[in-house]
Amino acid sequence: xxxxxxxxxxxxxxxxxxxxxxxxxxxxxxxxxxxxxxxxxxxxxxxxxxxxxxxxxxxxxxxxxxxxxxxxxxxxxxxxxxxxxxxxxxxxxxxxxxxxxxxxxxxxxxxxxxxxxxxxxxxxxxxxxxxxxxxxxxxxxxxxxxxxxxxxxxxxxxxxxxxxxxxxxxxxxxxxxxxxxxxxxxxxxxxxxxxxxxxxxxxxxxxxxxxxxxxxxxxxxxxxxxxxxxxxxxxxxxxxxxxxxxxxxxxxxxxxxxxxxxxxxxxxxxxxxxxxxxxxxxxxxxxxxxxxxxxxxxxxxxxxxxxxxxxxxxxxxxxxxxxxxxxxxxxxxxxxxxxxxxxxxxxxxxxxxxxxxxxxx
Amino acid sequence: xxxxxxxxxxxxxxxxxxxxxxxxxxxxxxxxxxxxxxxxxxxxxxxxxxxxxxxxxxxxxxxxxxxxxxxxxxxxxxxxxxxxxxxxxxxxxxxxxxxxxxxxxxxxxxxxxxxxxxxxxxxxxxxxxxxxxxxxxxxxxxxxxxxxxxxxxxxxxxxxxxxxxxxxxxxxxxxxxxxxxxxxxxxxxxxxxxxxxxxxxxxxxxxxxxxxxxxxxxxxxxxxxxxxxxxxxxxxxxxxxxxxxxxxxxxxxxxxxxxxxxxxxxxxxxxxxxxxxxxxxxxxxxxxxxxxxxxxxxxxxxxxxxxxxxxxxxxxxxxxxxxxxxxxxxxxxxxxxxxxxxxxxxxxxxxxxxxxxxxxx
Numbered sequence: 001x002x003x004x005x006x007x008x009x010x011x012x013x014x015x016x017x018x019x020x021x022x023x024x025x026x027x028x029x030x031x032x033x034x035x036x037x038x039x040x041x042x043x044x045x046x047x048x049x050x051x052x053x054x055x056x057x058x059x060x061x062x063x064x065x066x067x068x069x070x071x072x073x074x075x076x077x078x079x080x081x082x083x084x085x086x087x088x089x090x091x092x093x094x095x096x097x098x099x100x101x102x103x104x105x106x107x108x109x110x111x112x113x114x115x116x117x118x119x120x121x122x123x124x125x126x127x128x129x130x131x132x133x134x135x136x137x138x139x140x141x142x143x144x145x146x147x148x149x150x151x152x153x154x155x156x157x158x159x160x161x162x163x164x165x166x167x168x169x170x171x172x173x174x175x176x177x178x179x180x181x182x183x184x185x186x187x188x189x190x191x192x193x194x195x196x197x198x199x200x201x202x203x204x205x206x207x208x209x210x211x212x213x214x215x216x217x218x219x220x221x222x223x224x225x226x227x228x229x230x231x232x233x234x235x236x237x238x239x240x241x242x243x244x245x246x247x248x249x250x251x252x253x254x255x256x257x258x259x260x261x262x263x264x265x266x267x268x269x270x271x272x273x274x275x276x277x278x279x280x281x282x283x284x285x286x287x288x289x290x291x292x293x294x295x296x297x298x299x300x301x302x303x304x305x306x307x308x309x310x311x312x313x314x315x316x317x318x319x320x321x322x323x324x325x326x327x328x329x330x331x332x333x334x335x336x337x338x339x340x341x342x343x344x345x346x347x348x349x350x351x352x353x354x355x356x357x358x359x360x361x
Numbered sequence: 362x363x364x365x366x367x368x369x370x371x372x373x374x375x376x377x378x379x380x381x382x383x384x385x386x387x388x389x390x391x392x393x394x395x396x397x398x399x400x401x402x403x404x405x406x407x408x409x410x411x412x413x414x415x416x417x418x419x420x421x422x423x424x425x426x427x428x429x430x431x432x433x434x435x436x437x438x439x440x441x442x443x444x445x446x447x448x449x450x451x452x453x454x455x456x457x458x459x460x461x462x463x464x465x466x467x468x469x470x471x472x473x474x475x476x477x478x479x480x481x482x483x484x485x486x487x488x489x490x491x492x493x494x495x496x497x498x499x500x501x502x503x504x505x506x507x508x509x510x511x512x513x514x515x516x517x518x519x520x521x522x523x524x525x526x527x528x529x530x531x532x533x534x535x536x537x538x539x540x541x542x543x544x545x546x547x548x549x550x551x552x553x554x555x556x557x558x559x560x561x562x563x564x565x566x567x568x569x570x571x572x573x574x575x576x577x578x579x580x581x582x583x584x585x586x587x588x589x590x591x592x593x594x595x596x597x598x599x600x601x602x603x604x605x606x607x608x609x610x611x612x613x614x615x616x617x618x619x620x621x622x623x624x625x626x627x628x629x630x631x632x633x634x635x636x637x638x639x640x641x642x643x644x645x646x647x648x649x650x651x652x653x654x655x656x657x658x659x660x661x662x663x664x665x666x667x668x669x670x671x672x673x674x675x676x677x678x679x680x681x682x683x684x685x686x687x688x689x690x691x692x693x694x695x696x697x698x699x700x701x702x703x704x705x706x707x708x709x710x711x712x713x714x715x716x717x718x719x720x721x722x
Contacts, residue, residue: 012456012722046664068665088665091619091631091681095373114622117680143666144622144629173663258452261475261505268505270452274696275721278639302534303407303692304429304449304721305504319478320452331664335635335697338719358699360636360665361373 006346007322013258014271016337017324018352020344022252023053023234030217030233031060042066042085044212044231047331049356050340051079053234064108066212066229070099071359077107079355085110087169087212087229089118089136089144096361097125104129110166112136114146116157123161132166133158134208135199139191140184141173151195152202159204167208168195169229175215178283181243185216189224215245237330238289239281248291253340254324255288255333257306259317265310267317271325272304277332289326293317298325367707368683374619375632377698378685379713381705383613384414384595391578391594392421403427403446405573405592408692410717411701412440414595425469427573427590431460432720438468440716446471448530448573448590450479450497450505457722458486465490471527473497475507477518484522493527494519495569496560500552501545502534512556513563520565528569529556530590536576539644542604546577550585576606598691599650600642609652614701615685616649616694618667620678626671628678632686633665638693650687654678659686 007017034041043057044066054065054076064083067073073084084103089112092100100122103109109131113119122133135154138145146154148168155165170191175184192209199206210227211217217230232240235253240246257271276288278301286297288306295314300307306325310316317323327333334340335357342350368378395402404418405427415426415437425444428434434445445464450473453461461483464470470492474480483494496515499506507515509529516526531552536545553570560567571588572578578591593601596614601607618632637649639662647658648667656675661668667686671677678684688694695701696718703711 010455014721088631089621091621093681094371115680118621121681142624143661143663143668260450260452260479263503270449271721273638273640273693274719277634278641278690278693279634280639280641300504302504303696307504319476320454320482329639332634332639335664336719336721358635358697360375360632360697 007256007324008343008346008348011256011322013256013322014275015256015341016253016333017256017341017343018235018253020342020349022250026233026236026250026252027056027060030230031062033217034228035061039225040227042210042227042229043234044087044229045076045356046072047231047334048234049334049354050352051355052352054081069360070096070103071361072356073103074099075356075359077103081107083108085134086112087171088112089114090122091118092121092125097121100125101129104131110134112169113154113158114144116154119154119157119161119163123158123163127162132164134166134210135168135195137168137170137191137195139170139172140187141171143173145170148191148194149198152198152204155199155204155206156202165199165204165206167206167210168192168199169208169210171212172216173213175213176239176243176281178243181215181245182219185219188216192224214240215243218245232330235330238326238328239284241289241326242284248294251291251326253330253334254291254326256322257325259319259321259323262316262319265312265314265316267308269306269308269323269325270304271306273301274303275333275336276301276306276325276327277329277336279329279332284328288328291324291326368617368685369704369707369709372617372683374617374683375636376617376702377614377694378617378702378704379596379614381703381710383611387594387597387611387613388417388421391591392423394578395589396422400586401588403571403588403590404595405590406437406717407433408592408695409595410695410715411713412716413713415442430721431457431464432722433717434464435460436717436720438464442468444469446495447473448532449473450475451483452479453482453486458482461486462490465492471495473530474515474519475505477515480515480518480522480524484519484524488523493525495527495530495571496556498529498531498552498556500531500533501548502532504534506531509552509555510559513559513565516560516565516567517563526565526567528567528571529553529560530569530571532573533577534574536574537600537604537642539604542576542606543580546580549577553585575601576604579606593691596691599687599689600645602650602687603645609655612652612687614691614695615652615687617683618686620680620682620684623677623680626673626675626677628669630667630669630684630686631665632667634662635664636694636697637662637667637686637688638690638697640690640693645689649689652685652687654684
């Protein structure tokens with residue numbers, strides 16, 4: 001049980017608990033890594049959605065924050081964050097366009113785009129403000145983003161409409177798979193360099209090459225990227241551990257859960273999918289992990305139950321005892337909670353509001 | 362496109378939209394079914410978490426509400442609901458025990474139990490109040506609940522400690538699978554009758570035989586159960602449609618989402634796992650369905666993106682258009698939202714707070 005972190009007594013479970021010292025180590029390590037490699041760090045705030053953590057990231061040298069939505073940007077702008085990148089190909093029609101313009105008038109704003117139609121709406125919303133467009137390119141995840149060779153078309157469309165272009169960005173989401181981290185990181189750097197070259201050929205001089213993802217951040221080659229946008233690294237999760245991008249000692253957030261039932265080699269916890277989130281990649285070994293019982297697996301998850309199965313002969317946690325569960329995907333778990341309890345050395349030392357929770361629009 | 366329901370213009374997507382008339386039909390149909398078969402209806406409020414819907418369920422004849430946690434019970438008790446069943450084997454230690462006692466002193470309360478240790482804590486919290494214990498039995502889902510033959514032991518333990526026993530309950534969660542509904546419903550009725558017989562043999566006279574689940578509610582045999590606790594039926598979801606327990610015309614809640622990207626035969630929507638939830642059973646055909654495009658599948662889901670793939674040759678929704686997505690599991694989606702927009706005939710007619718959102722403890 002070398003990974004055991006003490007849990008405060010009398011927690012009302014289920015609840016999300018952050019170990020302050022592990023979090024701090026994670027934040028410092030990524031800040032140092034970015035500095036050592038000469039790349040800007042713009043952490044994705046969708047993971048933690050907490051003002052306190054974002055402030056610490058900036059204090060440690062982050063150039064600004066990444067967010068996914070106008071609503072998230074509004075929360076952080078209201079709290080005084082002045083440099084925000086909405087890394088999403090926003091469809092800036094109607095009220096969303098007006099919200100975007102209001103943001104651009106008060107903070108330094110960058111916004112993603114991956115279509116000329118999207119750029120037209122962005123122009124309608126943003127021309128006359130200092131906001132910049134960043135062209136999203138597909139580096140192999142095949143979600144949003146244009147082929148790197150087409151990045152110049154989007155950039156030219158933006159410039160013609162009067163929108164400044166900062167550069168290009170990608171999310172190498174295909175890094176999320178066993179053995180995929182290194183090839184995805186290579187794709188990421190290559191796609192960004194290729195896209196920058198396409199911009200240059202189109203006569204657009206824009207230097208930002210922004211990459212993402214906690215798994216690939218460990219492998220950043222300065223030649224490929226000049227900005228990284230990892231999010232999960234603040235907390236880590238079962239997925240990062242199973243990918244080899246984190247270890248149990250760097251998991252800063254867990255759900256505290258009570259054993260409510262015991263049968264055979266299984267226990268049932270009161271933290272279900274409404275606390276842990278239900279994300280489960282095909283390669284995950286279960287629906288979450290117990291850092292203090294690495295041999296156990298969360299073999300079933302319903303809304304208020306997690307069934308945890310142990311190997312035959314294992315000593316099961318007692319009925320009524322409190323155990324820690326690392327969610328598969330911590331971003332999903334945080335977005336389910338209104339507050340995170342902050343602990344240090346086994347005592348609750350505060351709580352942080354999940355300020356941007358549910359701000360999906 | 363026979364299932365198309367009009368969506369209001371200028372929605373800020375993503376957001377959850379309830380069609381008031383479809384909801385009403387669903388509520389009436391289940392109330393009628395319970396009445397016709399002579400069983401009590403105690404809807405599970407974890408699905409909708411909305412006071413307005415719970416009030417309508419009671420007005421239509423529900424004997425009370427089912428909830429999963431003390432926190433949910435508190436929300437509904439505060440709003441004046443006077444008959445609540447916490448269908449969960451609560452571990453009533455510390456603050457949870459005190460919260461439970463406070464509830465028992467102001468509403469008619471029933472609480473689940475599946476261990477003698479759990480019953481001891483319930484006794485510590487509840488003796489002296491009129492609260493009743495309901496013994497949870499396992500009817501084949503193998504989550505919580507004792508073997509029906511052991512139900513008498515738990516009931517006797519409760520009575521010895523001064524806790525009245527109302528009867529037995531089960532959740533036939535193994536009904537969630539193709540072809541599983543009918544056998545699971547048979548298991549459910551059989552387990553409850555077997556458990557009641559075990560109680561009688563142990564000298565406990567308690568008549569409640571409470572079953573659950575929207576799929577099996579359609580198949581209730583009056584001989585097996587005298588109370589049903591379906592939840593999902595209020596809204597239905599992609600999972601119920603794929604199970605054959607609902608059809609597109611009875612899906613009352615969808616996420617409104619904007620097409621933000623288009624590539625080949627796929628579109629990308631701005632409603633991801635943080636809006637739809639990430640629940641996906643092994644037998645599900647994707648991560649949600651589009652009622653107006655039954656031929657399409659949600660083939661990938663990330664936090665703020667749903668990738669929807671169409672058959673070759675299909676006419677794809679336009680970039681920037683708004684489409685409806687039925688989540689796989691509506692309970693998870695509702696628990697991610699702070700409000701539900703209520704529509705009728707294509708116009709927003711109100712909004713309901715998800716009053717018990719996030720009340721997991």
